[in-house]
Amino acid sequence: MTSKKAKSIDWFTNARFGMFIHWGLYAIPARGEWVRSQERISNEDYEIYFREFNPINYNPHEWAQLAKYAGMKYAVMTAKHHDGFCLFDSKLTDYKSTNTPAKRDFIKEYVDAFRKENLRVGLYYSLLDWHYDEYPAYNDPYHPMRGNELFKNKEYDFSKYVDYMHGQVRELATNYGKLDIMWFDFSYEDKTGDAWRASDLVKMIRSNQPEILINSRLGGNLKSKNPEIYAGDFATPEQMIPTEGVFDELGNPVPWEACITMNDHWGYCAVDKNFKSAKQIIRLLVECVSKDGNLLLNVGPNAKGEIPEESVEVLLQIGKWMNKNSDSIYNCGLSELPKPEWGRYTKNGKKLYAHIFERGLGPIVLKGLKGKVNKARLLSDLSEIKVTDYWHDNLDGQDCAFLDVQWAGLPDEIDTVIELELK
Ligand code: H79
Structure with missing residues (x-):
């Protein structure tokens, strides 16, 4: 098991730099992908964005070329975020991009465009779902309708949600060609591991995608001597870089990938101009590599389907540096030497x-x-x-x-x- 894993993960630990893409209906309100939760927006009130969604400038070929120019080797895009909206043509819901004015399967177009640039492709799938009727709301810590009296006595059949979730992941694992990464987000409280029927889920994914890498957010303990089937292949520190990399209980290195935003939101946020500079991001990338990790750098395209200008500018500067210096990034990892002063x-x-x-x-x-x-x-x-x-x-x-x-x-x-x- 371990050696089999080790083989198919080599590309990942050599690639070091990838693009995270957070995009969905939340690009329209443009206050970040948690807007529904933070402003407690109901399904009905959020529906206006579904009826409006028509990103006329969506061109994943341009995104792929930009990622490639920046020196990125792979990408991960949101097939479904917590709001439950699907950017792919799922047969299991009507809540999908093919039913918006856009009428397009954005995930299909994304995987085709990125593969064409020889970039590895990953899909993000949210375990949370604030749209699906059987997902618990009243007592959930994050659901937009948490604590709402109207939902107090509502009954939920969580197993129906888990069936739905498995069905959608099966669609992704079977209808979109070879996937390099499945990126789940996230487990919390009792919703972890077996609650997601995660062992079956992982077996199903791997039977369809033998070389796929799965992140560690289905639960379990990736650092254990005997990790659960669903513990995944790599760890995902979010908005931070581990002080000394990631190691298992035996002291062996665990593959990891820090995911970070360019400003302070994942999904497009119109007023958030708090962008990191190219210099900061390049140094963060170097820090990750110096600790045997990857950097997954996020972009949050807007409602027209455009990557924000500020992000494009930073990615072009990163590309300029990578063009000269990427030999010090790809296929590189930690040295035994302590961190030097300079x-x-x-x-x-x-x-x-x-x-x-x-x-x-x-x-x-x-x-x-x-x-x-x-x-x-x-x-x-x-x-x-x-x-x-x-x-x-x-x-x-x-x-x-x-x-x-x-x-x-x-x-x-x-x-x-x-x-x-x-x-
Ligand atoms: O998809 C991105 C995020 O939406 C998701 N993971 C990345 C990759 C994520 N971010 N944070 N979390 C999951 C955990 C929850 C954090 C919270 Fe909050 C703190 C929820 C409420 C307080 C952050 C701050 C979100 C809203 C306010």
């Missing part, structure tokens, strides 16, 4: 990449690498950098190598990468 290390075999975030003064000091560096080059143009094993008046001890750089400031303010060829 930035981060990533490593691929005998190639060690020094990501310099802070210029400091004088030589770049490589602690622990005395006598171990064959060659050093600036990754962006492969220009030689002199390495020495001695520095006059060095008080740092005897184990250092030194990069005799001649710059006053950093050649690349975002992240100057030096490729070190180890002996």
Whole structure:
């Protein structure tokens, strides 16, 4: 089991950088994908968006090209979010994009477009469903109708919802060709593991998609010595990067992927202009890789089907950097060396990449690498950098190598990468 998993996950741990796409009816109110819950909007009141949804500029080929240019290797798109609206042509509900004025299966178009750019494709599927009648509302902590007296005595047959959910996941696993990732969101309180009939769900998915990767949000403990069938293949820290990566109980590395937003919302939010800079995001990506993890960076397209300009701008800048420096990202992971003062290390075999975030003064000091560096080059143009094993008046001890750089400031303010060829 473990070795079988290990094989099909290699592409993922080599890819390192992916695009998360949160898109649905909530793009119209444009106050984020939790708008229904936060404003306690009823099914009836939310219906106006269903009747309106017509994203005339939806062009997943452009999204795929942008993801590709940014250096991303895969994508994950919301087939259904918590609001229950389906962007795919499900036979099990009328609440789907093919019944809106758009009349399109957006998931079909997405998988085709991204595959065409040689990007791996994943689907996000929400375990929560605020539209389906049998999903508990009154006592649920998140449902828009929580605590609403009108729902107090309503009866729910949760097993009907679980049947529906399994049926939809089966549709996704059988009607959209080879999927690389199924990304479930999320388990809470008693709604975890067996409550979702998660073992059967995972068996069904894997029988249809033998190489698919499944995230760890169906419940269970991925870090255990004997993880449950439904514990998944990779961990998903959200809006944070684990301090030292993720390891199981035996100390073996667990594949992980940090998912982060560019501003402060996943779904489109018209007034949220709190965007991170390309520099911040590139450094976060490097941090993930330096800890053996991936970065899944979100975009929230608007009601016209356009990725916000601010996000496009940042992705283009990331692409410009990746174009020169992606050898220090793809196929790379953690080095055994402790985090250096000036930035981060990533490593691929005998190639060690020094990501310099802070210029400091004088030589770049490589602690622990005395006598171990064959060659050093600036990754962006492969220009030689002199390495020495001695520095006059060095008080740092005897184990250092030194990069005799001649710059006053950093050649690349975002992240100057030096490729070190180890002996
Ligand atoms: O799909 C994205 C989010 O909608 C979903 N997971 C990512 C990938 C998610 N975000 N947060 N959660 C699930 C957990 C719930 C957080 C909450 Fe809240 C805190 C719910 C209520 C308070 C965040 C802040 C959402 C509304 C306010």
